Amino acid sequence: MLDEQMRNILQQMPKAELHIHIEGSLEPELIFALAQRNSVSLPYASVDELRKAYDFTDLQSFLDIYYAGASVLLKEQDFYDMTAAYLARAQADNVRHAEIFFDPQTHTARGVPFETVINGIWRACQDSPVSATLIMCFLRHLSEDDALATLDEALPFRDKFIGVGLDSSEQGHPPEKFCRVFERCRQLGLRLVAHAGEEGPPAYIETALDLLNVERIDHGVRCLEDAELTARLAREQIALTVCPLSNIKLRVFDTMDEHNLLQLLDAGLAVTVNSDDPAYFGGYINDNFLSAFDSLPLGVEHARTLARNSFSAAFLEGEAKRGYLNEVDRFFQQATASKD
Numbered sequence: 001m002l003d004e005q006m007r008n009i010l011q012q013m014p015k016a017e018l019h020i021h022i023e024g025s026l027e028p029e030l031i032f033a034l035a036q037r038n039s040v041s042l043p044y045a046s047v048d049e050l051r052k053a054y055d056f057t058d059l060q061s062f063l064d065i066y067y068a069g070a071s072v073l074l075k076e077q078d079f080y081d082m083t084a085a086y087l088a089r090a091q092a093d094n095v096r097h098a099e100i101f102f103d104p105q106t107h108t109a110r111g112v113p114f115e116t117v118i119n120g121i122w123r124a125c126q127d128s129p130v131s132a133t134l135i136m137c138f139l140r141h142l143s144e145d146d147a148l149a150t151l152d153e154a155l156p157f158r159d160k161f162i163g164v165g166l167d168s169s170e171q172g173h174p175p176e177k178f179c180r181v182f183e184r185c186r187q188l189g190l191r192l193v194a195h196a197g198e199e200g201p202p203a204y205i206e207t208a209l210d211l212l213n214v215e216r217i218d219h220g221v222r223c224l225e226d227a228e229l230t231a232r233l234a235r236e237q238i239a240l241t242v243c244p245l246s247n248i249k250l251r252v253f254d255t256m257d258e259h260n261l262l263q264l265l266d267a268g269l270a271v272t273v274n275s276d277d278p279a280y281f282g283g284y285i286n287d288n289f290l291s292a293f294d295s296l297p298l299g300v301e302h303a304r305t306l307a308r309n310s311f312s313a314a315f316l317e318g319e320a321k322r323g324y325l326n327e328v329d330r331f332f333q334q335a336t337a338s339k340d
């Protein structure tokens, strides 16, 4: 059991969230409200029935329901409301900065214009006291040509997103499928990340680094299966955006006691803790911290490291980054002062 002081530290420490799919923050209540507002019919009779369907066996079983949930998003205001709800929840968890993924192809394939998606999400970010930037993800189960066409559609809005990522079904869709589009993005000065080593093998982490030139790996927990790769990730301080509750819900690990978060930290990796798809996986970022610290032998020093890592790995300007890191250091000085 976590003691009161540790709970308070985890909840109150300033933190950045670097792995959150905005469509994965769509709570069942909002799905039903938007379905009614937009006259979309859902294959579930009630919020409770929908929630009961959140019993996943792997990544694909989740993605099927996640894409169905996103079908209620049609108007710019829908994207605004979803993003505003996430940012309010993040603020309550003392998130100071969020780098938010969005999946435009999920919406443009249904006939929703790209500008509707990005303008709604972006406007909510502008209106929030939480610092928030956007990372556009390409769906890896679709073709690279589709990703290239999406990039073309996105370019008129280049000032509204800072980077690109790669998500959706990992197995059978290796990073190298997207070499050309990532190279174009690199030349455009976009920051690069990719999901790798969630369900896919450690080799996908290597190719994401070497062939896509990504700067951070989303998930990456399977890296420990390859000692050389682990040593490289530690040496180069490549950040891993780990999502503990997601990994349990999608059965990457059977239970939180078996999660490898502590081994990753002990290997000297630049680990961060994040929520992934909080509406589907049983909690927001603080729930992820609380659950992991409750089940694993992690203490105050680990919390400090994870809070610092979240800002160090963020795509922030030097001065802003130093400001947040100082805030973390002051927080931990005060939080631990009473014990000295």
Ligand SMILES: Nc1ncnc2[nH]cnc12
Residues within 6 Å of the ligand: 021, 024, 059, 066, 167, 168, 169, 170, 195, 198, 246, 276, 277
């Ligand atoms: N955990 C995850 N892995 C891959 N694609 C995703 N899209 C939303 N959540 C995802």
Ligand SMILES: [Zn+2]
Residues within 6 Å of the ligand: 019, 021, 167, 195, 218, 276
């Ligand atoms: Zn993810």
